[in-house]
Amino acid sequence: SQTIHQWPATLVQPVGSPLSLECTVEGTSNPNLYWYRQAAGRGLQLLFYSVGIGQISSEVPQNLSASRPQDRQFILSSKKLLLSDSGFYLCAWSVPLGQIGWSSYEQYFGPGTRLTVT
């Protein structure tokens, strides 16, 4: 079965410090990967998605960047954090291109990382 991991679970960082959040997926190959941010009490904002190694698409211009150095690894980074970067960061995956049926539509979320920028 497939599992998705995110770490760290919580993080408190000062303004201006760098950031690196990691997401890994097990049990599938070539998944689509996604980074979302959820502000307190708010909806889900798609930040980045990736359909393959080194292929990153950005949804919203911002202070963050993403990379996919390996097939099942997705990293969210920042060189200098802003207060507005605080939030709950969620990684998600879906079945890769070429799959048919319902499974190709389903998107699964990781446990999330709570980031507080002070």
Add this chain to the structure above:
Amino acid sequence: QQQVKQSPQSLIVQKGGISIINCAYENTAFDYFPWYQQFPGKGPALLIAIRPDVSEKKEGRFTISFNKSAKQFSLHIMDSQPGDSATYFCAARKEGSSNTGKLIFGQGTTLQVKP
């Protein structure tokens, strides 16, 4: 046209009652409509989903009703329980986006089921 509008923002239901959350969309190219359940501090979990070729899908106490002509879909939770207290998100996926799988989410509904 890319939005999914969800209502109400919050909902309080008595135990045993029916919880109803509604979503509306404009883009007729949407072809997949999932609902997610999120407990505080956790990632959203896929609850139930429907495609527009059916008008209703039921899984246990959870039912999606889909009205293609009105471009609306709703989640019904029968016999609501305190354990159902969570935030619920509807979403939609655009036909032809199979290479990206991107979903567009509603703003969420916080459900509280009172014992």
